[in-house]
Amino acid sequence: KKIQPKKDSYVIASDSTFAPFEFQNSDGKYEGIDVDLVQRIAELQDFDIEFKFIGFSSAVQAVESGQADAMIAGMTITDEREKSFDFSTPYFNSGIQIAVKKGNDKIHSYEDLKGEKVGAKIGTESADFLEANKDKYGYTVKYLDTTDALYSALEIGEIDAMMDDYPVIGYGVAQKQPLATPIPREEGGKYGFAVKKGKNPELIQMFNEGLAELKRTGEYDEIIGKYVKDGS
Numbered sequence: 137k138k139i140q141p142k143k144d145s146y147v148i149a150s151d152s153t154f155a156p157f158e159f160q161n162s163d164g165k166y167e168g169i170d171v172d173l174v175q176r177i178a179e180l181q182d183f184d185i186e187f188k189f190i191g192f193s194s195a196v197q198a199v200e201s202g203q204a205d206a207m208i209a210g211m212t213i214t215d216e217r218e219k220s221f222d223f224s225t226p227y228f229n230s231g232i233q234i235a236v237k238k239g240n241d242k243i244h245s246y247e248d249l250k251g252e253k254v255g256a257k258i259g260t261e262s263a264d265f266l267e268a269n270k271d272k273y274g275y276t277v278k279y280l281d282t283t284d285a286l287y288s289a290l291e292i293g294e295i296d297a298m299m300d301d302y303p304v305i306g307y308g309v310a311q312k313q314p315l316a317t318p319i320p321r322e323e324g325g326k327y328g329f330a331v332k333k334g335k336n337p338e339l340i341q342m343f344n345e346g347l348a349e350l351k352r353t354g355e356y357d358e359i360i361g362k363y364v365k366d367g368s
């Protein structure tokens with residue numbers, strides 16, 4: 137028996153550029169793992185959605201303030217976030233990693249970041265990690281709004297290193313962004329689809345049912361395989 141949607145349409149907030157999870161293709165249309173998953177799940181479970189690609193911290197605020205019903209944005213399930221969000225079953229295993237400009241051969245460990253400027257996107261797991269370890273390693277943290285802004289800042293030398301989710305950096309490298317990843321990644325983050333705590337429980341249920349079906353049929357693997365070629 138199918139779960140009944142309670143709204144004519146659900147507003148889903150997302151990041152603005154977080155390839156391969158959400159990004160604008162050459163036609164200016166948004167696509168990516170998160171986009172494809174939610175679109176297919178909405179079809180399978182018979183509910184309507186409207187995506188808003190507003191950036192990560194804006195998406196968090198939109199869900200918290202009730203302007204969006206849910207978010208999907210490569211969002212890591214953390215104990216802290218579980219205080220204010222309800223998450224779906226995890227849909228992707230991730231983690232975070234430092235990237236430097238290709239050709240930079242000075243940095244091989246966190247200790248080598250001493251005195252350097254390291255960038256991260258506001259409100260993310262990478263930002264928290266950098267903040268928690270800055271005294272230990274002696275770098276300063278620069279906050280930017282988007283992953284694209286991090287890549288540009290690195291390119292022009294405004295920052296010496298950046299930290300972001302490793303599937304995103306891996307995709308950047310595969311797309312020939314001039315990046316290198318000399319420091320082993322921090323594994324363990326899992327992505328979830330999220331609603332505000334206690335709100336829209338049927339939406340989480342429908343997402344979980346739809347995700348289970350996509351996994352059963354192999355469509356989940358097809359969607360991932362469309363964007364992630366080398367298992368990185």
Ligand code: GLN
Pocket residue numbers: 151154192209210211212213257259260261262301325
């Ligand atoms: N996974 C990271 C987090 O949840 C980054 C998400 C993002 O930048 N869209 O903080």
